[in-house]
Amino acid sequence: MQWPDTINVVSDGTNQPSTPTYPFQNVADGTTKGVTFVDADGKQVGTGTLTKNGNNVSVDGIPGGYKLSDLDTEGHSAQLLQWPDTISVVSDGTSQPSKPDNPTYPAQSIPDGTSKQVQFVTSDGTVIGTGTLSKAGNSVQISDIPGGYKLSDLDADGHSAQLLQWPNSITVVSDGSSVQPGGSTNSDQPSTPTYPFQSVPDGTSKTVAFVDGSGNQVGTGTLTKNGSSVHLSGIPGGYKLSDEDSQGHSAQLYQWPNSITVVSDGSSVQPSGNTNPDQSANPTYPAQSIPDGTSKQVQFVTSDGTVVGTGTLTKRNGGVAVDGIPGGYQMTDLDSQGHSMQLWNWPDKLTVMSVNSLDVAKYIHA
Numbered sequence: 362m363q364w365p366d367t368i369n370v371v372s373d374g375t376n377q378p379s380t381p382t383y384p385f386q387n388v389a390d391g392t393t394k395g396v397t398f399v400d401a402d403g404k405q406v407g408t409g410t411l412t413k414n415g416n417n418v419s420v421d422g423i424p425g426g427y428k429l430s431d432l433d434t435e436g437h438s439a440q441l442l443q444w445p446d447t448i449s450v451v452s453d454g455t456s457q458p459s460k461p462d463n464p465t466y467p468a469q470s471i472p473d474g475t476s477k478q479v480q481f482v483t484s485d486g487t488v489i490g491t492g493t494l495s496k497a498g499n500s501v502q503i504s505d506i507p508g509g510y511k512l513s514d515l516d517a518d519g520h521s522a523q524l525l526q527w528p529n530s531i532t533v534v535s536d537g538s539s540v541q542p543g544g545s546t547n548s549d550q551p552s553t554p555t556y557p558f559q560s561v562p563d564g565t566s567k568t569v570a571f572v573d574g575s576g577n578q579v580g581t582g583t584l585t586k587n588g589s590s591v592h593l594s595g596i597p598g599g600y601k602l603s604d605e606d607s608q609g610h611s612a613q614l615y616q617w618p619n620s621i622t623v624v625s626d627g628s629s630v631q632p633s634g635n636t637n638p639d640q641s642a643n644p645t646y647p648a649q650s651i652p653d654g655t656s657k658q659v660q661f662v663t664s665d666g667t668v669v670g671t672g673t674l675t676k677r678n679g680g681v682a683v684d685g686i687p688g689g690y691q692m693t694d695l696d697s698q699g700h701s702m703q704l705w706n707w708p709d710k711l712t713v714m715s716v717n718s719l720d721v722a723k724y725i726h727a
């Protein structure tokens with residue numbers, strides 16, 4: 362038997378649709394998500410962001426020395442129409458990406474001493490912790506890798522090409538050790554685990570952001586150290602923690618993170634009355650308890666936490682309005698009717714995205 366890299370296919374005799382449909386067409390306008398760039402061998406060479414802009418899909422963060430594997434002569438890529446989690450790249454022909462003659466990497470343009478928060482994710486995109494990426498001279502350092510994990514692309518010298526991309530999420534794999542904090546065995550946890558929360562004084566509390574799988578902020582809550590456990594309050598209506606096990610435990614909390622990933626709990630209605638699989642049938646939101654006419658100042662931040670402006674959030678006639686969105690930006694979670702679920706959580710920070718990102722793929726109308 363052969364194990365081929367290419368498999369030939371032929372028509373099954375049915376007709377091609379006159380009006381093709383693609384997964385991205387079912388994605389709400391303005392939606393973004395993190396993606397992984399992989400080479401022909403399946404090796405991760407970086408991370409980036411996929412964005413739905415009207416009838417277009419754009420991708421940011423392609424690693425230096427690479428291009429999308431299926432770019433046509435007009436710069437379009439059919440991969441993006443599938444709204445994938447991984448995107449295949451190849452050498453851009455200027456040099457070998459692994460050893461370019463004149464390498465360029467996002468980290469090279471970052472000022473020395475800069476730090477930012479990143480998420481640690483497994484190969485299936487599950488967030489299992491947060492850490493800090495720091496530019497130190499000509500190198501990039503990462504701290505707070507969760508216990509029981511290591512960077513997915515570490516070479517024999519302990520180097521990781523992911524870090525040179527200055528990413529927002531970093532892929533990790535099991536380091537082969539074996540016990541969870543609760544004592545149950547797990548191949549992804551160390552035999553003698555240490556976690557950031559263990560060094561936090563008992564009784565300490567802090568505010569955390571709740572984010573969905575696309576990185577959109579959907580609310581804020583409070584994380585509290587109580588003895589040998591961590592408690593969380595304020596999970597938005599219609600959501601649950603992304604890594605909650607059958608006993609209600611979440612490994613994310615052991616990392617004492619600043620952001621916590623949530624997923625739909627399977628319920629179904631937004632405060633505005635629109636059906637949405639990510640919202641509860643009987644939702645409760647912080648904004649509902651705010652007196653009508655109340656206003657407060659908020660910060661507008663990008664997905665990496667950079668503050669790009671300030672504005673005003675106002676409870677008005679049973680709804681929530683925001684003023685002062687910076688020019689060139691829009692709310693990350695705007696639906697086709699211009700609604701943003703972030704506002705209902707009455708947050709101190711609102712996540713925005715640029716509306717000027719480069720189109721790399723375009724939907725072709727029949």
